[in-house]
Amino acid sequence: MTQLLAAWSAGDSSALDALMPLVYDELRQVAGRQLAGERGAHTLQATALVNEAFLRLVDQTRASFKDRAHFFAVSAQIMRRILIDHARRRLAAKRGGGLETVSLEGVLEWPGKENLDVLLLDEALTELATFDARQSRIVELRFFAGLGVEETAAALAISTATVKREWRVARAWLLNRIRPA
Amino acid sequence: MTPERWELVKELFEKVVDVPPAERSSLLRAAADAELVREVEGLLEADARSESFLAMPAGSLLGAMEAIGRWRAPERLGPYRLLGEIGAGGMGTVHLAERDDDTFRMRVAIKIVRAGAGSQGLLRRFVTERQILAGLEHPGIARLLDGGSAPDGGPYLVMEYVEGLPIDVHCTRRRLSVRQRIELFRKVCAAVAYAHQHLVVHRDLKPGNILVTEGGLPKLLDFGIATLFQPGRTETATALHALTPGYASPEQIEGRGVATTSDVYSLGVVLFELLTGALPYRTEGRSPLELARAVCEEQPQVPSAVAKGEALDADLDNIVLMALRKDPARRHPSVESLDDDLKRYLEGLPVKARPDTFTYRTGKLLKRKRLAVAAALLVALSVLGGVLATLHEARIADRRFREVHRLANALIFELHDGIQGITGSTRARELLVKRALEYLAMLSREAPDDPAIQKDLAAAYEKIGDIQGRPGIANLGQYEAALRSYEESLRLRRKLLASHPGDEELQKAIAASTLRKGHVLADRGRLTEALESYEEGTRILEPLHTARPDDPVVARDLGVLHMLSGDVLGHPHRPSLGRPEEALERYLRGHAIQRRLLSADPKSGERRHFLASHTGRLAAAEGALGRFDDASRHFREATDLLTALKAEFPRVGSIRSDLAFLETAWAGLLVESDRDRALALLAGAEATLEELAARDAANAAAREDRAALAVRVADLVSPFDPARARREYERAIPLYAEILAGSPGRARVVYPAARAHAGLGERSAAVALLEDARRKGNQDVRAEALLAELVIPFRPPLRVTR
Numbered sequence: 002m003t004q005l006l007a008a009w010s011a012g013d014s015s016a017l018d019a020l021m022p023l024v025y026d027e028l029r030q031v032a033g034r035q036l037a038g039e040r041g042a043h044t045l046q047a048t049a050l051v052n053e054a055f056l057r058l059v060d061q062t063r064a065s066f067k068d069r070a071h072f073f074a075v076s077a078q079i080m081r082r083i084l085i086d087h088a089r090r091r092l093a094a095k096r097g098g099g100l101e102t103v104s105l106e107g108v109l110e111w112p113g114k115e116n117l118d119v120l121l122l123d124e125a126l127t128e129l130a131t132f133d134a135r136q137s138r139i140v141e142l143r144f145f146a147g148l149g150v151e152e153t154a155a156a157l158a159i160s161t162a163t164v165k166r167e168w169r170v171a172r173a174w175l176l177n178r179i180r181p182a
Numbered sequence: 183m184t185p186e187r188w189e190l191v192k193e194l195f196e197k198v199v200d201v202p203p204a205e206r207s208s209l210l211r212a213a214a215d216a217e218l219v220r221e222v223e224g225l226l227e228a229d230a231r232s233e234s235f236l237a238m239p240a241g242s243l244l245g246a247m248e249a250i251g252r253w254r255a256p257e258r259l260g261p262y263r264l265l266g267e268i269g270a271g272g273m274g275t276v277h278l279a280e281r282d283d284d285t286f287r288m289r290v291a292i293k294i295v296r297a298g299a300g301s302q303g304l305l306r307r308f309v310t311e312r313q314i315l316a317g318l319e320h321p322g323i324a325r326l327l328d329g330g331s332a333p334d335g336g337p338y339l340v341m342e343y344v345e346g347l348p349i350d351v352h353c354t355r356r357r358l359s360v361r362q363r364i365e366l367f368r369k370v371c372a373a374v375a376y377a378h379q380h381l382v383v384h385r386d387l388k389p390g391n392i393l394v395t396e397g398g399l400p401k402l403l404d405f406g407i408a409t410l411f412q413p414g415r416t417e418t419a420t421a422l423h424a425l426t427p428g429y430a431s432p433e434q435i436e437g438r439g440v441a442t443t444s445d446v447y448s449l450g451v452v453l454f455e456l457l458t459g460a461l462p463y464r465t466e467g468r469s470p471l472e473l474a475r476a477v478c479e480e481q482p483q484v485p486s487a488v489a490k491g492e493a494l495d496a497d498l499d500n501i502v503l504m505a506l507r508k509d510p511a512r513r514h515p516s517v518e519s520l521d522d523d524l525k526r527y528l529e530g531l532p533v534k535a536r537p538d539t540f541t542y543r544t545g546k547l548l549k550r551k552r553l554a555v556a557a558a559l560l561v562a563l564s565v566l567g568g569v570l571a572t573l574h575e576a577r578i579a580d581r582r583f584r585e586v587h588r589l590a591n592a593l594i595f596e597l598h599d600g601i602q603g604i605t606g607s608t609r610a611r612e613l614l615v616k617r618a619l620e621y622l623a624m625l626s627r628e629a630p631d632d633p634a635i636q637k638d639l640a641a642a643y644e645k646i647g648d649i650q651g652r653p654g655i656a657n658l659g660q661y662e663a664a665l666r667s668y669e670e671s672l673r674l675r676r677k678l679l680a681s682h683p684g685d686e687e688l689q690k691a692i693a694a695s696t697l698r699k700g701h702v703l704a705d706r707g708r709l710t711e712a713l714e715s716y717e718e719g720t721r722i723l724e725p726l727h728t729a730r731p732d733d734p735v736v737a738r739d740l741g742v743l744h745m746l747s748g749d750v751l752g753h754p755h756r757p758s759l760g761r762p763e764e765a766l767e768r769y770l771r772g773h774a775i776q777r778r779l780l781s782a783d784p785k786s787g788e789r790r791h792f793l794a795s796h797t798g799r800l801a802a803a804e805g806a807l808g809r810f811d812d813a814s815r816h817f818r819e820a821t822d823l824l825t826a827l828k829a830e831f832p833r834v835g836s837i838r839s840d841l842a843f844l845e846t847a848w849a850g851l852l853v854e855s856d857r858d859r860a861l862a863l864l865a866g867a868e869a870t871l872e873e874l875a876a877r878d879a880a881n882a883a884a885r886e887d888r889a890a891l892a893v894r895v896a897d898l899v900s901p902f903d904p905a906r907a908r909r910e911y912e913r914a915i916p917l918y919a920e921i922l923a924g925s926p927g928r929a930r931v932v933y934p935a936a937r938a939h940a941g942l943g944e945r946s947a948a949v950a951l952l953e954d955a956r957r958k959g960n961q962d963v964r965a966e967a968l969l970a971e972l973v974i975p976f977r978p979p980l981r982v983t984r
Contacts, residue, residue, distance in 0.1 A: 131183075132183045132184060132185045132187075132188045133185065133188055140236070143236070144236045166196060169199070169229065170192055170195055170196070170225065172228075172229075172232045172235055172236055173195075173225040173226070173228040173229040173232055174225060174228070175235075175236070176228040176231070176232045176235045177224050177225060177227070177228035181224075182224075182227050182228070182231075
C-alpha cells in the first residue's frame with residue numbers, strides 16, 4: 002500500500018489502478034460500519050471515513066505524513082467515483098434500468114436546504130480538469146474527501162493561500178456551470 | 183476554454199473580486215477583451231451566491247453513503263428464516279433468525295458478510311476452523327453453530343443467540359460496585375482463558391462483544407471470528423485486521439502478530455473502562471488515526487486518576503496498567519494470571535502486578551509462562567520483528583522488504599492455523615521453526631557480506647536454537663538441531679569477529695552463545711563438550727573483565743561461566759565429570775567476581791541471589807571434599823542471603839526452591855554429626871517445595887524439584903530409616919516417569935530416577951535407564967557409579983548344586 006502510494010506520487014499512474022480497488026473496498030466497508038454503527042450517527046464525515054480507511058489500509062509504522070496526503074488524494078477521487086456511480090445507478094433504477102436521460106432525477110438529498118446534482122457536478126469537474134487539473138483536484142480533495150484547506154495544501158504540496166484562491170475561483174466557475182444565474 | 187485563456191480569466195477575477203463594485207467596473211473596463219470580461223463577470227456573479235455551494239463535504243450526502251453501506255439481507259438462508267437485523271459490524275450485518283425445522287425451533291444470530299467485502303478466503307478458513315470453534319463449549323462463550331454461503335456468494339456464520347446488554351451498559355444500569363464489576367469481569371477472564379487453552383485467540387474483545395444476560399452471566403460473542411476475517415491479501419494483510427481502535431493492542435494496530443497476550447491487552451482496556459467509565463487514552467477530539475498513534479506511543483492514563491465513581495487503589499492501577507503494557511512480553515503472561523491477580527486483590531492478598539519499574543527477574547519466572555505456544559510465538563515474532571526492523575534501516579530494496587514481510591505473514595498465519603488444527607502445538611511449532619529457517623536462508627543468500635544482516639542472522643539462529651531446545655524454557659526438544667543452530671550462530675559471530683577484531687559486542691555475544699550451547703550439552707549429559715564450550719566463553723570474557731572489571735554484564739556472565747564450568751566438573755548433586763577439586767577452583771573464581779559485583783550495588787536483589795548461588799556451590803564442593811568447616815560457614819552465609827531475599831521477595835519462587843536445595847545439601851553435611859538438625863532442615867525444605875508445587879499445579883519445574891528432593895531425602899535417611907526412604911523413592915517414581923515421558927534424556931533427571939528405582943530394588947528398570955542414557959552420551963559420573971554398582975556386584979541367584 003505504502004509503496005503503491007509512493008509509486009503513484011512519483012508519477013506511476015498504473016499504481017493508481019492498483020490502489021483504487023483496495024481503497025474502494027475499504028471505503029465501502031468503513032462507510033457501512035459507520036452508518037450502522039452503535040453511535041447512531043446519521044451524518045458521515047468524509048474525513049473520518051477516509052481517515053479510518055487509511056488507518057486500516059496503510060502500514061502505520063512505515064507511512065509518512067506525505068503518504069497520508071497521497072492517500073487522501075486517492076480517496077478523494079474514489080469518493081467522487083462512488084458518489085457518481087451511485088447517482089447513476091439510482092437514476093437507472095428509477096428509469097427501470099433504462100438509459101441515462103435527464104440528470105435532474107439523479108439529485109441527492111443534501112443535509113442543508115439545497116439539492117446538488119452530482120452528475121452535473123461531475124461533468125463540470127471533468128471539464129474543469131481539461132484546462133485546470135490542479136483546481137479540479139483541489140475540489141476533489143475539499144469536497145469529496147472533506148479535507149480542510151491546510152490538509153489540501155499539504156496533499157498537493159502547495160501553499161494554503163493558493164488553495165484558498167483556487168478554491169474560490171473553481172467554486173464560482175462550477176456553480177456558474179451547473180446553475181447559471 | 184484553454185489553459186492559457188483560463189489563466190487570464192483567473193488573473194482578472196482575482197484582481198477585481200475583492201475590490202468594491204465601483205472600482206471593479208472601471209478595472210474591468212480597462213481590460214481589452216470583451217469576451218474575457220463577460221467570463222469574469224459571470225464568475226463574480228456566481229462567487230456572490232456560492233457561499234453554501236460545496237460548503238459541506240460530499241461525505242455528508244446521506245443517500246449515497248447509505249447506498250454504499252447498506253446491503254439487503256435475504257429472507258432465508260438455508261434452514262434459517264431471518265427475522266430482522268440486530269446489529270452491524272465492519273464486514274456485514276447481524277440478524278436474528280429462526281431455524282424452523284419440523285422438529286424444533288431455535289433462535290440464532292446470523293452474521294452475514296457482504297459479498298466482495300474482501301473476504302474471499304473466509305469460507306475456506308471457516309471450513310478448516312469450524313471444528314475448533316464449534317468445539318469451544320463454555321457457558322461464557324456464545325457457540326458457533328454453522329456456516330455457509332449466501333446466494334450472492336457472501337459467507338455467513340450462524341451463532342448462538344444471546345440476549346443481553348453490553349457489559350459496560352450492564353454495569354451502569356445495575357449500578358454495580360467496583361467489587362461486583364471485578365467479580366463479573368473475572369467470569370469474562372475465565373471464558374477467555376478457556377478459549378486460550380483451546381488455542382483460540384479472540385482478537386476483538388470489547389464491551390460490544392461481551393453481553394451480560396438477565397441472570398448476570400457474561401457471554402462472549404464472536405470468539406475466533408476475527409481470525410476468520412484475516413484477509414488473504416498478503417500485501418496489506420497486516421493492516422487489514424478487523425480491529426476496533428480503542429480496544430486493539432499496539433501490536434494489532436501496527437500489524438505485528440497477535441497472541442493470547444493481545445487478548446490480555448484488550449481485556450485490560452475493558453477492565454479500565456468498567457472501573458473508570460473512561461478509556462485508557464483520551465478519545466474526544468481525536469481521529470481514529472490519532473487514537474491509534476496514542477495507543478502505540480503514549481502512556482495510558484492511570485485508572486485511579488480518571489475514575490469517575492468509586493475510588494480505586496494503587497493495586498488495581500498496577501493490575502490494569504500491567505495488562506496495558508505496550509510490550510506483550512511484559513503484560514500478564516496469560517489471562518489466568520490477570521484473573522489470578524484480580525482474585526488476590528479481592529481477597530486482600532498482595533497482587534503480583536508491580537509498577538513498571540520493577541525489574542527483578544529470575545530465570546524461573548520465565549519458566550512459569552503457562553502457554554508455551556504463546557511463548558514460542560512471541561519469540562518467533564521478536565526474531566522476525568528484529569530482523570525486519572534492521573532490514574528496513576539498512577534500506578534494503580522495497581521489493582525485498584515486501585517479500586520478507588509476506589513470508590513473515592505466512593509464517594504467522596500458517597502457524598496460527600497449525601496450532602488450531604491439532605491437540606498440542608508441536609506440529610505448529612515445527613512449522614514455525616522450519617519457515618523461520620527457510621526465511622533466514624533466503625536472507626543469508628541475499629546479503630552474505632552485510633555485517634548488520636549477518637549479526638541479525640546470528641541473533642536469529644540463537645533464538646531459533648532457543649525454540650528448538652533451550653533448557654528451562656518451552657522448547658521443541660530438538661536438542662541436536664538446537665546445537666546446530668547455536669553452532670551456526672557462533673560460526674557467524676566468529677567470522678564477524680575475525681573481520682572486526684576487538685568488537686566487544688561481538689565478543690559478549692559469542693560468550694553468550696557458548697553459554698547456551700554449553701547449557702544444552704550439559705543438559706544432555708555431554709559434559710566434556712559442555713566444558714569446552716564454557717571454556718571458550720571464559721577465554722573470551724576474561725581479558726574483557728581484566729580490562730574493565732566494573733562492566734557488570736561481562737562480570738556476571740564470566741561468573742556464570744565459572745559456576746557452570748564448576749558444575750560440570752564436579753558438583754556433587756548435579757551431572758558432573760567427578761572432578762570436585764577443579765570445580766571448587768572455578769567456584770572460588772566465580773564467587774570472587776560475584777562478591778565484587780554485589781559490593782558495587784549491595785541492595786540489588788538479583789546480585790544477592792547470584793551471590794547466594796555461588797556461595798552455595800562453594801559449600802557443596804567443600805562438603806564433597808570433606809572440608810567441613812568451610813562448607814558449614816558457606817552454607818550459613820548462603821542460607822542467610824536467601825532467607826533475607828525470601829522475606830523481601832516473597833513471590834519469587836526460585837528463591838524458595840534454591841533455599842530448599844541449599845538446606846537439603848546442608849542436611850547432607852550434617853546428617854552424621856547432628857541428625858536432628860539435618861532432619862529439621864529436610865522438613866523445612868520439603869514444606870517449601872510442597873507449597874511451591876501446590877501453588878502452581880501446572881508447573882513442571884516445581885514437580886521436578888519435588889521429585890529430586892524426595893530422592894535426596896531418601897538417600898540421606900536410608901541408613902537409619904529405610905521405611906521412610908522407601909516412601910520417598912516411591913513418591914519420586916511416578917513424578918519421574920511423567921518427566922521422562924515429556925522430556926526424555928535429561929541428564930539431571932536420569933540419575934535420580936534410576937536411583938529411585940535402584941533404591942526400591944527395581945534393578946532392571948534402573949539399569950535400563952542408565953544404559954540408555956550412556957548410549958546417548960551421558961557422562962554423569964553419578965550415573966556411571968550407580969550403573970557399576972548395579973552391574974558389577976550382581977551375581978546370579980545361588981543355585982543349590984550338588
